[in-house]
Amino acid sequence: MATGSSDGPRCSSGPKPKQHTNRLIHEKSPYLLQHANNPVDWYPWGEEAFAKAKKEDKPIFLSVGYSTCHWCHVMERESFENEEIGKIMNENFVCIKVDREERPDVDKVYMTFVQATSGGGGWPMSVWLTPDLKPFVGGTYFPPEDGFHRLGFKTVLKNLAGQWKRNRKDLTERSDKILTALQKGVEVSANKEAVPPPCARVMERCFEQLAHSYEDEYGGFCESPKFPSPVNFNFLFRFWALNKSEEKGAQALQMALHTLKMMALGGIHDHIGQGFHRYSTDRRWHVPHFEKMLYDQGQLAVSYIEAYQISGDTFFADVARDILLYVSRDLSDQDPHGELEDKNVLIVHYSLEFTSTKFGLEVKKVKDILSTCRKRLYEIRKQRPRPHLDSKMLASWNGLMISGFARVGAVLGEKGYIQRALRAAGFLREHMFDSSSGRLLRSCYRGDERVVEQTATPIHGFLDDYAFIIRGLIDLYEASFDEQWLEWAVKLQQIQDTLFWDAKGFAYFSDDAQDPSVLIRLKENQDGAEPSGNAVAASNLVRLANFANRPDWSDRSRQLVAAFTKLLDSMPIALPEMVTALMVQHYPLKQVGFNITFA
Numbered sequence: 043m044a045t046g047s048s049d050g051p052r053c054s055s056g057p058k059p060k061q062h063t064n065r066l067i068h069e070k071s072p073y074l075l076q077h078a079n080n081p082v083d084w085y086p087w088g089e090e091a092f093a094k095a096k097k098e099d100k101p102i103f104l105s106v107g108y109s110t111c112h113w114c115h116v117m118e119r120e121s122f123e124n125e126e127i128g129k130i131m132n133e134n135f136v137c138i139k140v141d142r143e144e145r146p147d148v149d150k151v152y153m154t155f156v157q158a159t160s161g162g163g164g165w166p167m168s169v170w171l172t173p174d175l176k177p178f179v180g181g182t183y184f185p186p187e188d189g190f191h192r193l194g195f196k197t198v199l200k201n202l203a204g205q206w207k208r209n210r211k212d213l214t215e216r217s218d219k220i221l222t223a224l225q226k227g228v229e230v231s232a233n234k235e236a237v238p239p240p241c242a243r244v245m246e247r248c249f250e251q252l253a254h255s256y257e258d259e260y261g262g263f264c265e266s267p268k269f270p271s272p273v274n275f276n277f278l279f280r281f282w283a284l285n286k287s288e289e290k291g292a293q294a295l296q297m298a299l300h301t302l303k304m305m306a307l308g309g310i311h312d313h314i315g316q317g318f319h320r321y322s323t324d325r326r327w328h329v330p331h332f333e334k335m336l337y338d339q340g341q342l343a344v345s346y347i348e349a350y351q352i353s354g355d356t357f358f359a360d361v362a363r364d365i366l367l368y369v370s371r372d373l374s375d376q377d378p379h380g381e382l383e384d385k386n387v388l389i390v391h392y393s394l395e396f397t398s399t400k401f402g403l404e405v406k407k408v409k410d411i412l413s414t415c416r417k418r419l420y421e422i423r424k425q426r427p428r429p430h431l432d433s434k435m436l437a438s439w440n441g442l443m444i445s446g447f448a449r450v451g452a453v454l455g456e457k458g459y460i461q462r463a464l465r466a467a468g469f470l471r472e473h474m475f476d477s478s479s480g481r482l483l484r485s486c487y488r489g490d491e492r493v494v495e496q497t498a499t500p501i502h503g504f505l506d507d508y509a510f511i512i513r514g515l516i517d518l519y520e521a522s523f524d525e526q527w528l529e530w531a532v533k534l535q536q537i538q539d540t541l542f543w544d545a546k547g548f549a550y551f552s553d554d555a556q557d558p559s560v561l562i563r564l565k566e567n568q569d570g571a572e573p574s575g576n577a578v579a580a581s582n583l584v585r586l587a588n589f590a591n592r593p594d595w596s597d598r599s600r601q602l603v604a605a606f607t608k609l610l611d612s613m614p615i616a617l618p619e620m621v622t623a624l625m626v627q628h629y630p631l632k633q634v635g636f637n638i639t640f641a
Contacts (some may be wrong), residue, residue, distance in 0.1 A: 043336055043347050043373045043440055060145025065090075066139060068488040070497050072432045073109035073141040077118060081128030084139045087148055092559065095136040095173035099208050101170040103135040103199075105510050106149050109332050109432040114166040115181045119188045121195045127186060130196065140169075143436060146524035147553040147560050154224055154564065156180035168195075170202055171398075173561060178217040182588075221561065230565040231417055239611050241628035248614035248621045249281050249294060255615070258325050261301030267331070268322040270305060271290055272341035273569045273577075274298070277618040279348050280625055291576055295352065305391040306361045310352045317368030320571075338573050340370050340442030347450045362450045364460060369443060401561065410510070433488040437474045437507035438572070440466055444514030460521050467518055467527060470511065476500075480537050482507050504564070505552045505619035506574035508538040512582045516589075532590050535582065539598070549605035549623040550576050567609060573619040576602060580623035598628060 067078040079085055085091035095102050105122075121127045140151035149167070155177045157163040162182070169180040179202060184195035193201075216254045229370035240430050252274060255263045260269040264512060278298040284292030305311060308327025311320050318338055343365045351359035398405045406514030410545065444463045451459030474483045475565065482503030489495040515531035518524070520596050542550040544565070551563040566574045583599035586592060603610070603624050605619060614621050 043369060043435060043443055044067050050155040052222050054099060068433070068498075070489075070495060071109075071144055071485075072140040072434055072473040073107060073143075073275030074139055074141050075115075076109060076115075077122060080118070080122045081132075081139050082122050082136050083128075083132045087138055087140050087145060087559070089452070089559075091136055091138050092175065098133065100136050101178075101202070102153060102173065102175070103131060103137045104140065104169045104171055105138070105166055105168070106140045106152065106164040108141060108143050109434075110335070111165045111267075112331075114334075117166050117183050117195075121184070124186060127196055127199070128205070128432070130199045132321070134199065134206075136173075141434075143432075144436065144501055146506070147557070147564075149542070150552060150564050151560060151575060152177055154228060154562070155183070155220065155381075157465075158224060158227070159220065159524075160446065172214055172217060175216070175561060176217040176221055176283055178213045180222075186279070187267050189289065200576065224561055228562065228564055228567075228603050229547070230549055230567055231544070232601065232607065234547075235454065236548075236598050236601070236607065238603040238624055238627065239607045241624050244610050244614050244624055245281055245284075245621055246278075247324075248277060248618055250614070251615035252278065253293065257325060261297070261304040263301075266323065266325045268325060268327060268450060269417075269571070270310070270318065270321070270338060270342060270345075271569075272338075272345045273573050273619040273622075275348070276344040277336070277622050278559070279548075280622055282352070284629065285624070289517050297360075298345075299349055299353060300357065300640070302346060302361075306346075311361070311364075312368070313390070314416055315368065316364045317372070317374070318365065333572070334368075336369070336373055336439040337442050339365050339373070339571075340444075340446040341573075343443075344449050345448030347453045351453055359454060363454075366450060366462070369446075370462060405474070435474070435486050435488070436502055437484055439512040440470055440474075441507070441514040444470075444511070445517045448514065448521040451614065452517075460518075463518050464524075466521065467515065470599060471530070475502075480533060481541075482511065482534070482537075502554065502556075503540070504541045504554075505550050505579070506543070506572065508534055509575040509578040509582060510572075512586075513578055514536070516582065516585050519589075528589055531582075532586060535586055536593070538579070543598075547605060548601040548625075550579055550602070565605070566604065568616040574617060576616060577619035577623050580620060581626050584623070584626050596627070599623070604628065 060526075062079055062081045064078060064080065065084050066074045069075060069086055071080070074086060085094070091102070094100075095425055105117075122314055140148050149573075152169045153163050153167060156167055158167060159180055166181045166185060168182060169177050171177050181198075185192065186196060187194040188197055194449070236400045252263060257263070257265065260268075262272060263271060275298045278294040280290045282295040285294070295339055305318070305327050308322065310322045310327045310330045312319065312334075317334050319332040320335055320338060321331050323329045323331060324584045343362050346358045346362040346365065350356065350362065394405050394408050399402075401408070405410075444466050446468065447459045447463035451457065451463065470482075473486045475481075476483060483496070484501040484507055485497075485505050487495045489496075505506070511600075512531045512534050513536070520527040538550070541554040544550075544551060549565050552566055553560055553563060564574055568574060569577065580599045580602045583595040583602070587595035587599070603620060606620055609617060610620060612626070
């Protein structure tokens with residue numbers, strides 16, 4: 043399944059002129075290919091660029107982004123397509139472009155630097171490195187020219203080129219000190235005797251922190267912009283299950299269900315084309331950031347089907363179906379769109395019951411009328427220009443989507459959804475798995491005539507790829523009872539342990555240490571748009587320990603969580619998925635045998 047789609051900025055009325063061609067023309071990533079005709083002499087991340095920097099004794103300019111990123115497109119249009127700026131870049135720097143979705147390891151290292159040195163972060167990420175890849179200055183988006191409060195990109199380039207010639211020693215010494223501090227600051231570890239923090243204390247604190255940040259009127263856990271954050275729903279549903287008879291349990295359930303309902307009624311939910319946008323720009327979930335990502339759809343499908351299981355309200359089941367319709371139809375192809383300017387973003391103001399009373403109609407009649415209207419609007423939307431679709435396929439995001447299809451299919455007893463999950467798992471095994479080594483591949487690409495392609499040197503999978511696919515395979519096994527998927531999950535877990543486990547400090551590194559160009563091995567210590575790979579792995583280990591009779595994996599899960607004790611004790615809201623894993627450890631799983639009859 044494709045990674046996502048976005049309206050993106052309207053850069054021009056026609057195709058870009060192709061006066062230049064750089065090395066990115068040989069890449070597969072849609073994001074890198076978008077820059078293949080810039081006047082900038084871009085290199086992909088790799089030894090050719092590193093060798094050039096050392097040979098010519100030039101600093102490296104590293105630009106990291108992704109194809110559905112609005113400000114990435116803006117900076118390209120303003121600066122990277124500018125002949126004058128391109129000349130300055132080529133003369134003074136070796137310029138490297140990275141798709142953060144292809145190389146999350148590279149992205150995380152330098153984003154950690156940018157956040158530590160500037161107090162913020164985001165994409166496009168702009169970092170200047172020494173020839174041996176050590177960062178010395180970093181930022182995000184730069185306008186091309188100087189503004190009232192901010193230096194323009196042209197000025198920054200000239201200043202840094204001059205500093206490199208005059209004050210190189212100071213720059214490199216500063217870089218070494220910052221890098222050393224970063225390595226100490228990001229360390230996550232525990233000793234052999236460490237045990238996970240008390241579950242009751244951690245989950246109570248996580249609930250209190252979420253309740254404190256909760257916005258009563260429209261739901262959500264901040265004012266604006268508002269993100270869906272499915273990991274919060276995962277935790278709140280399980281907190282409710284353990285506290286059903288108490289007021290705090292009822293409060294947890296209300297926060298989750300109200301937020302999910304307000305999201306589904308708002309503009310962040312595409313009422314015509316289905317699916318959910320990345321986030322809302324306002325507190326009412328009304329005006330979205332027009333970008334749909336596969337990882338959101340997979341996680342939210344699970345959140346809405348769990349809401350249906352708990353509440354019995356078919357509204358939530360309908361939203362889960364809506365998400366899967368969007369993914370099946372559009373992220374396997376393309377999705378239509380319209381411009382926001384001078385247009386409406388549809389939201390739902392009133393319930394079907396209120397509307398039927400208002401107009402003196404039966405509820406079913408109102409539902410049918412709205413369905414007909416949506417279909418007509420969808421047909422009109424199909425006539426508009428299609429948005430950009432990043433057709434690259436990522437292992438981790440497809441793992442999340444397998445969970446979505448499998449879980450919804452199992453709950454609703456709809457075999458078609460389970461079949462969709464089975465096909466996705468089969469695709470991963472055929473195209474994103476090296477059977478000779480047993481290793482996952484990070485990505486694959488849709489080439490001409492829809493042929494699946496790989497890069498010249500395939501990118502091996504990272505921790506998230508293993509953890510999310512293992513979870514998806516376990517969910518698929520529980521939905522289909524096809525043992526081949528459980529067997530594959532067990533084999534992948536063994537490979538994950540070999541590649542990523544820290545035997546000294548416990549927990550998993552994000553990368554496998556086989557790429558010397560990645561300066562720091564990090565352990566993801568918070569949930570973001572995607573859950574932490576370590577948190578998902580902690581739950582996977584408990585589930586697989588039961589299925590495969592591997593008590594050592596239960597022990598490993600506890601060691602993993604123990605490594606994050608400091609953060610779980612102080613700020614569990616940063617890792618609600620890890621809190622959920624701690625709850626899974628503390629309240630043992632029950633294996634139940636049952637049959638599902640499909641209609």
